[in-house]
Amino acid sequence: MGRRSDHSREELCELALDAARRIVDEDGLSALTARKVAGAMGYAPGTLYNLFGNLDDLIVHLNARTLDDLCHRLSLNPGAGSPEEVLSRMLNAYLEFLTDHSSLWHLLFEHKLPDDKELPDWYARKVDKVLGLVENALSPLFAEDRQNQKRDAACVLWASLHGICSLYQTGKLSVVTSTSVREMTETLLANFIAGLRLSQGADGFVHT
Amino acid sequence: MGRRSDHSREELCELALDAARRIVDEDGLSALTARKVAGAMGYAPGTLYNLFGNLDDLIVHLNARTLDDLCHRLSLNPGAGSPEEVLSRMLNAYLEFLTDHSSLWHLLFEHKLPDDKELPDWYARKVDKVLGLVENALSPLFAEDRQNQKRDAACVLWASLHGICSLYQTGKLSVVTSTSVREMTETLLANFIAGLRLSQGADGFVHT
DNA sequence: CTTGAAATTGAACGGCGGTCAATATAAATT
DNA sequence: AATTTATATTGACCGCCGTTCAATTTCAAG
Numbered sequence: 001m002g003r004r005s006d007h008s009r010e011e012l013c014e015l016a017l018d019a020a021r022r023i024v025d026e027d028g029l030s031a032l033t034a035r036k037v038a039g040a041m042g043y044a045p046g047t048l049y050n051l052f053g054n055l056d057d058l059i060v061h062l063n064a065r066t067l068d069d070l071c072h073r074l075s076l077n078p079g080a081g082s083p084e085e086v087l088s089r090m091l092n093a094y095l096e097f098l099t100d101h102s103s104l105w106h107l108l109f110e111h112k113l114p115d116d117k118e119l120p121d122w123y124a125r126k127v128d129k130v131l132g133l134v135e136n137a138l139s140p141l142f143a144e145d146r147q148n149q150k151r152d153a154a155c156v157l158w159a160s161l162h163g164i165c166s167l168y169q170t171g172k173l174s175v176v177t178s179t180s181v182r183e184m185t186e187t188l189l190a191n192f193i194a195g196l197r198l199s200q201g202a203d204g205f206v207h208t
Numbered sequence: 209m210g211r212r213s214d215h216s217r218e219e220l221c222e223l224a225l226d227a228a229r230r231i232v233d234e235d236g237l238s239a240l241t242a243r244k245v246a247g248a249m250g251y252a253p254g255t256l257y258n259l260f261g262n263l264d265d266l267i268v269h270l271n272a273r274t275l276d277d278l279c280h281r282l283s284l285n286p287g288a289g290s291p292e293e294v295l296s297r298m299l300n301a302y303l304e305f306l307t308d309h310s311s312l313w314h315l316l317f318e319h320k321l322p323d324d325k326e327l328p329d330w331y332a333r334k335v336d337k338v339l340g341l342v343e344n345a346l347s348p349l350f351a352e353d354r355q356n357q358k359r360d361a362a363c364v365l366w367a368s369l370h371g372i373c374s375l376y377q378t379g380k381l382s383v384v385t386s387t388s389v390r391e392m393t394e395t396l397l398a399n400f401i402a403g404l405r406l407s408q409g410a411d412g413f414v415h416t
Numbered sequence: 417c418t419t420g421a422a423a424t425t426g427a428a429c430g431g432c433g434g435t436c437a438a439t440a441t442a443a444a445t446t
Numbered sequence: 447a448a449t450t451t452a453t454a455t456t457g458a459c460c461g462c463c464g465t466t467c468a469a470t471t472t473c474a475a476g
Contacts, residue, residue, distance in 0.1 A: 163371020191403025211472040
């Protein structure tokens, strides 16, 4: 077999990523194999390695798409309101995605590159974008001269929510409590923000 | 080859789990293979399947040991003090374990049984024990008639800390912030507990 | 000494990620 | 139009993996 030119290189990448997404969504992480992806797009396994360096590389690109998707969903329902209200709406969208595409979500976070490789810059920028949404929601809590603390707070909140979702999704929470993810994340949100309000000072005059 | 009787069945299990622990600790998760474990204990691969149903089963037992170890370390430095102080000490021990045995820690949380199988009861009890430590530390914050809320709070806190550690450990935090795990977990701890104090009422008279 | 039960082996199976010489096609050159 | 060059595609191959199981060897009981 030789050159086919049924598809451009970009079309092939899209084909591969579409196939990969479908496979993960339908049959779970363990079903994502090079042979299966290649088969689903009607090509031989070797072709996949012309498009991506290896499976890890393909997964990073798939995760980038998932990140875009997630970011888009979180951006809907913008609306105004207190940080609690805004974040609660975002949480809705997040949990909905987690429920509907648990394997894609799982892949997004569970996947780890080998120690000697780092995530590319364009990927970091996508993560930044999501984090920016959280940051904006938290903005009213921080005085003008403390905006730099926003980012840390956003990171902490985001990572914490992730922890709850992660343990839930791997079945490690149900072993220990019957409380729903919904309730737990709301508990975190409420208490963490209450704490922030305090430490940032309701009117800027409490604590240092 | 036939019956050797160099070791009792229990000794063999210990041999296997010791080997597995060493392999994970030294060479990471991906190095944990049946052949390697068997080789390290001086037996053929098949023997491993007389002791454990499969690799998943062995991993659950290894994780149980890790859980015991973790629980033990968290129980040292008991001491008195405010919930913040007690939990901060526990956090020290936790982060120390995370640093020294990152792969064992990773295996403990990342491993997921197939959907049709559940973690055994004796395993759930071990998780419970760790959670109990957090619960005790939070105890002073809850009035006598609200002790049942303790558990939820402990779960949320534990899961949240896990999220920060998890993202850190998979290199997904460094992409987005240069703040240390240490600082982030302290931020969570401080704000969450501050929030709890408020919602539980400093003297039981604020909010419902 | 025989017999039966249990432990141990290691080859075998199907599948995996990844590689690469061979090949077939498209584009460039003559 | 014929020839060359460049490139896309293949699929057999490598060394692994988890897991199985018939065959074998040893121990213990009768």
